[in-house]
Amino acid sequence: MKNLFNSASLAFGLVMLSVGLVMAATTLAFGYELSGNVSAEGTIFTSDAIHPEQENSSVSLALAPELYHEWESGSALTFAPYVRLDNTDPERTHFDIRELNYLLLGETWELRLGVGKVFWGTTEFVHLVDIVNQTDFVEGIDGEDKLGQPMLHLALVNDWGVIDMFALPYFRERTFPGPEGRLRFGLKVDTDHPVYESADEEHHTDYAFRYSHYIGVLDFGVSYFTGTGREPTFLPGTDSGGQPVLIPFYELIDQTGVDLQVVAGQWLLKLEGIQRTGQGEDFMALTGGFEYTFTGLGGSAVNLGVIGEWAYDDRGEEATTPNEDDIMAAIRIAFNDPSGSEVLEGMTLDTDSSAQIISVEASRRFGSSVKASLEAYAFVDLPIDDPLYSMRGDDFVSLEIAYYF
């Protein structure tokens, strides 16, 4: 708790600053559009914490405003700051600029300058090819939350597909929960002292390219990235107090990626693959699977989606991800009611150890601006050599209420 108030007051200052900026801009420049959400989240962990500095529950607030202006030409300015306050983990209390970019629009091209976000890929569980933005891991363990990435992004739109070119002049470190946070590794990740292979450290300019197109039922992309890898290797080290810590080491890598999806009636077939050099031995990783939707269950409006995926990493036990040979399955129920109710049940099974992660997410809207989301995770039979072993006691239930404006 000791760091909470400093971080909290800093974050609070940043919130006030961003709110102030947003309001000032809205007032000054009529025609700017303000939207976003503010949310409160409460989490209860069902088992007592393994580490003495951890708590058994946490409360968190987040603000995600977005200011947007579009000119007649289609060019646009987007500003989307983000702040989260967490009462237990100072590392989770954080501020980020998710987006602050200017989009210049031509007839057959788009140029985006500033902090932005892009997504590449087709699968639902493991996102192998999606490499431009860093994962904001303190936000959630599913890895879907991303940090804003400074970029110069040129997209050339042709009849024969889209070419995206990125220059990424500044590297964002992955966020990790602190010692007080749950859902963390056994040792503290020393995010204050990352190590880079590049002498330019976080100022190394990375480059990324992607060609994507669709032909009939097939959507596909081929991508290449060269620069500082987003996924660190951990080096054993000690902090200033002599305690053992994990030091994130960011190597210079080259990664080629392929992603594709085929629509076959109600089936979606998906595949992503990467080949990476520069992080240990060269390796290859694959993920793929299917999604099938049963529509209008029993004459109702309810849709039931079944997702089955598999993830493979040819480094096996040496993989820097927990998905070296896993099977994932999920059921998605969309009730198609006015409140937009949805339930997603997921399971990840490690085929080597039979370790499992089971999750349930349910959400619905109340009125026109409030959304409630309930999330529960269980970690089952994690063996001692599993990268997620330290989360074995971190089963949790979390409720988030978000107000959208």
Next chain:
Amino acid sequence: MLTLFSLLQPLSAVAGTADEKGLAIAREADSRNDGFGDFAANMTMILKNRHGQESVREMRVQTLEVKGDGDKSLSIFDTPRDIKGTAFLNFTHKAGDDDQWLYLPALKRVKRISSRNKSGSFMGSEFAYEEFASQEVEKYTYRWIRNETYGDKECFVVEFYPVDSKNSGYTRMVNWIDKDEYRTWKVKYYDRKDSLLKTLIVSDFSVYLDKYWRAHQMNMVNHQNGKSTTLTWTDYTFRTGLSDGDFSKNSLARAR
């Protein structure tokens, strides 16, 4: 006598069998919409449950006419706020499945989706996806049933039978189409068991560019679940200069 009588009928209604006559009416209605180029409009959707409770969705729709194939359309959602920025891109095809993509703004993700969910509810409303796809002549077979007065309009009553009967939610749709301008005023939808499922009442038509009729009110009542949905269309603008480039995965991802 027969010839004289025929001359008094609109050209398209002359055809021989009821099926040929139905097809001719559908073709004429379609051809009267030819050449619109593109249009943009705002749409408010009011969902009402059987207790009368309402919920509102607002969206903007852009449509591009495609010569020789189905139209392209882009729908951008403004409310409810939690789905603001979600966008839906649809390429209708005269034959085979449509191509559809959904943009999820929170993830910045463009996702290709299956277009087989024709009978599925659009945004929780009583409208199905198949009502939102552009209506192409080739998507149905037809039969003229009778002529009937609807309101103060002389109408053809024509049954539409979906060609893709496996994925459509309907065995047939009975359409009331007026003889003057070939506008659809009323549709009765029969489910796969051929029971009456829904009735659509269309009203408040205006003509644009002296030729293209567009309705501003569409009220769909579901007789089986007691729910209804009203669509109100406003701010129609035609030939706004939209082109293919405005209906791509890239434009979907930057749609606001």
